Amino acid sequence: MPYVNVKVAGKLSKKQKEEIVEGITKLLEKVANKPPQATYVVIEEIDRDNWGKGGKLLSEKK
Amino acid sequence: MPYVNVKVAGKLSKKQKEEIVEGITKLLEKVANKPPQATYVVIEEIDRDNWGKGGKLLSEKK
Amino acid sequence: MPYVNVKVAGKLSKKQKEEIVEGITKLLEKVANKPPQATYVVIEEIDRDNWGKGGKLLSEKK
Amino acid sequence: MPYVNVKVAGKLSKKQKEEIVEGITKLLEKVANKPPQATYVVIEEIDRDNWGKGGKLLSEKK
Amino acid sequence: MPYVNVKVAGKLSKKQKEEIVEGITKLLEKVANKPPQATYVVIEEIDRDNWGKGGKLLSEKK
Amino acid sequence: MPYVNVKVAGKLSKKQKEEIVEGITKLLEKVANKPPQATYVVIEEIDRDNWGKGGKLLSEKK
Structure with a gap:
């Protein structure tokens, strides 16, 4: 019954999201x-x- | 002092949000x-x- | 596909938890x-x- | 190793976000x-x- | 800069936690x-x- | 209407919690x-x- 919340800075492609969901x-x-x-x-x-x-x-950082 | 966080997939109407907030x-x-x-x-x-x-x-599912 | 997180201050009885889960x-x-x-x-x-x-x-409040 | 999540109703300016991040x-x-x-x-x-x-x-309140 | 929160029902061993952290x-x-x-x-x-x-x-389920 | 969640690794004293709550x-x-x-x-x-x-x-780190 796991619930996993992944927060990332910036955007991911749909392909990346698929791989993250499948992998976890x-x-x-x-x-x-x-x-x-x-x-x-x-x-x-x-x-x-x-x-x-x-x-x-x-966003302030170089 | 409760704090309730409701995450749903997809959109809700304003009416639905009102009913959820009131009901909870x-x-x-x-x-x-x-x-x-x-x-x-x-x-x-x-x-x-x-x-x-x-x-x-x-979004990949039928 | 909703995921609901309820945070309360203090304890609840098992009966209260059952009613909250069922009600939401x-x-x-x-x-x-x-x-x-x-x-x-x-x-x-x-x-x-x-x-x-x-x-x-x-816990500091009266 | 702290992780802090700040939820506010409505918008903040970038300046306000900078001050919140720096202050916390x-x-x-x-x-x-x-x-x-x-x-x-x-x-x-x-x-x-x-x-x-x-x-x-x-949004319903005056 | 990802932050990942994993909620599971029940307990995990330290070994399982190590593998989850490493894998994610x-x-x-x-x-x-x-x-x-x-x-x-x-x-x-x-x-x-x-x-x-x-x-x-x-805990109510069989 | 802010809601702030602070997660830290390890324990804090009650005094530290008071200062964090007051400061934020x-x-x-x-x-x-x-x-x-x-x-x-x-x-x-x-x-x-x-x-x-x-x-x-x-807990695995030196």
Whole structure:
């Protein structure tokens, strides 16, 4: 019954999202015996203006 | 002091959001005696390209 | 495919949790046509030392 | 290694986001000795149609 | 700069957690070129009394 | 109406939690004019066995 939330800075292609969803679902099946149908993966693509690291927005950094 | 986060795949109408917010707030008051003014409900509408189930994006499924 | 996260300050009884899960699941079915089997509800009971409101911990308030 | 998620109703300017990220990162360094480079702050600006309080959407209130 | 939150019902062994963290971090590096040092994975083990599916707590089901 | 979730690896003292809650609430008032009474801050202290960085659990690192 896993629920996985993936937040990344910036955008992903649909192909990348497919691979992330497939990869995490298979990993949880292999490692922890979680049935694939029960695994939800929600991907959130966060604007670089809205993600801070080291006290600065990613969009401010070089 | 409840905080409730509702994530759904796809879009909701404003009417549906009103009913969800009202329904959850009343439920928490009735069941757990939480004062309505203290209940926050945040609804997030997730694109079907960003929600995976069973190892596939919802947008890939028939 | 809804995923609902409910955070409350303090503890709930098992009976209250059952009613919250049942109530939210039925609400999402009625309002937004979400199939009950697809709805996950995760309840988190947060210690009053770990929840702040108005700039103070709930455990500091009278 | 802190991860901080800030959800606000409505929009913030880039300047406000910079100040929030800088302020929270410095606070965690000062109070809890967390190295700034390890602190992530993710800001989410939630539409007032998607935030409920007191059983009503913020966009319904006067 | 990914942040990944994994919620599972029930407990995991330390070995399982290691494999989940390693697997997700490598997947995000391979698929989306995210540097491993920037990837945080937080695992939350949720009591079966606190996870609802299909309108019932997992702990109520056979 | 802000909701802030702070996840840290390891434990905080009650004094540290008070300072974090007070500091974030004041920051959001000063920077974004958010009324203190409307700001919720929820602090989650995550076991170092449950937090991964760079593909390893924090508890595995020297």
